Amino acid sequence: MKKVDVVGAVLVNENDEILCALRSQAMSLPGMWEFPGGKIEAGESPQDALRREIKEELGIEITVGELIADVTHEYPAVIVRLLTYYARMINSEVVPIAAEHEKLEWLGRDELAKLEWAPADIPTVERIYRV
Numbered sequence: 001m002k003k004v005d006v007v008g009a010v011l012v013n014e015n016d017e018i019l020c021a022l023r024s025q026a027m028s029l030p031g032m033w034e035f036p037g038g039k040i041e042a043g044e045s046p047q048d049a050l051r052r053e054i055k056e057e058l059g060i061e062i063t064v065g066e067l068i069a070d071v072t073h074e075y076p077a078v079i080v081r082l083l084t085y086y087a088r089m090i091n092s093e094v095v096p097i098a099a100e101h102e103k104l105e106w107l108g109r110d111e112l113a114k115l116e117w118a119p120a121d122i123p124t125v126e127r128i129y130r131v
């Protein structure tokens with residue numbers, strides 16, 4: 001089966017809220033929430049891929065921090081290895097705009113469990129969730 005290496009950003013703002021992104025009908029896994037990011041290209045480090053994808057998808061510059069989870073999940077058509085990293089916006093005054101996602105939402109850590117997450121994201125959500 002096809003295997004892809006994917007990075008996702010757990011972007012945290014000044015209120016300790018986390019940016020959650022809803023996959024659109026044009027994407028695979030439509031209607032599921034994820035951490036913005038995408039596939040790592042040949043020759044790219046995970047951090048480089050994440051900075052590039054976040055610029056493309058949200059129009060913002062980030063700094064990439066600590067690794068949160070390294071999860072391999074087998075979907076029906078693809079095996080995804082998802083690496084998630086904490087990230088911060090370089091300029092907190094710029095507003096992220098969804099170029100591809102249906103919707104973006106900043107949520108508190110205690111609110112994350114109410115969303116329907118892509119299965120590969122569950123270990124990350126469990127790690128950052130705070131009741």
Ligand SMILES: Nc1nc2c([nH]c(=O)n2[C@H]2C[C@H](O)[C@@H](COP(=O)(O)OP(=O)(O)OP(=O)(O)O)O2)c(=O)[nH]1
Nearest residue numbers: 006008027028034035036037038039080118120121
């Ligand atoms: N970006 C991102 N992708 C995720 C997450 N969780 C998860 O299972 N995925 C999956 C969905 C896709 O199969 C793949 C990411 O590829 P992508 O974001 O470049 O997706 P895409 O729609 O361009 O690709 P495709 O699946 O339509 O080929 O990883 C996540 O938190 N962030």
